Amino acid sequence: MAYSKDNLEIQSMIARFCEKYGDRGFISFRKAPVIRGTQYLEPIIRAIEDKKVLRLYYLPFYEDKPYFNEVHPYMLREYGFRWYLVGLNEFRDQVRTYALDxxxxxxxxxxxxxxxxxxxATSYFRYAIGIIAPPGEPSQIRLAVQKTQAQYLITQPWHDSQNILWENEEQVIFSFRVHPTYEFKSLVLSLGKDAVVLEPDELRK
Known part of the structure; x- marks a missing residue:
């Protein structure tokens, strides 16, 4: 996972603050759940560096039994307190994402x-939110959000393609050029009745 210079400086500042003041309640962090699969981080990083193919015994959520995959590892990506391996599936000849847990x-x-x-990686995830980057062209999405809730999107954009098309005293109309993946739909649903998809029609259903 790549970090910007600003993020690294912020992390360094927080680390110095915590070291100086200890557990005195000045800074509170969200408690992360138990992250499974981290024992595979080191061998995967080593395989990426050494350009070695990995043989995974993998169990997706939608399968009853694990099966083997041969994967050419390209990168690790962290999202939602989970680590993922992105690599080329030897059998399908497609780039796939594998949850380490x-x-x-x-x-x-x-x-x-x-x-x-x-x-x-930049091109592969250009139109993705989260860890899934489907093949094909992304969708042009318009989303109407209640004015107060819209401030959260304005101050913390969901994606680089996010733009404001129009706004009044009641709502803000946003546009996105992304793949309408599960992660994107989850963000929209998290706004409840304060968000309405205007287009495309298949996403309104």
């Missing part, structure tokens, strides 16, 4: 030559 075993696959594929 769903991995049941992991080994190097020395018999398969590593394929770099020219993967570029």
């Amino acid at each position: 769903r991995i049941r075993d992991l080994q190097e696959s020395p018999g398969t030559a590593y394929r770099d594929g020219g993967f570029d």
Whole structure:
């Protein structure tokens, strides 16, 4: 996961503050749940650095039994207190995302030559919110949000493509150019009755 210079400076400042004042309640952090699968971080990082193919014994939520995948690892991505591996699936010849907490075993696959594929994380996740980046063109989405709730989106945008198209005293109309993934739909639903999808029609249903 990449951090900007500003984020690193903020983290350093907070670390110094906590070291100086200890547990005196000046700063409160959201308590993270138990993060599973972190034991695979080191071998995955090593495989990325050494350009080694990994053999994953993987159990998706929608399957009853785990199965093997051969993956050319490209990057690690953190989202929502979970770590994910992004890499090329050898059998499907597609870039896929794998949750580390769903991995049941992991080994190097020395018999398969590593394929770099020219993967570029910025391009791959350009129209994504979260960790899923479906193939194909993103959707042009218009969202009407109640004026007070809209301030949260204005001060903390959901995506780089977010723009304000129009506003009045009651609501703000936002536009997004993103894939309407589960993560995006969850953000919209979190606003409840204060948000209405105007387009596309298939997202209104």
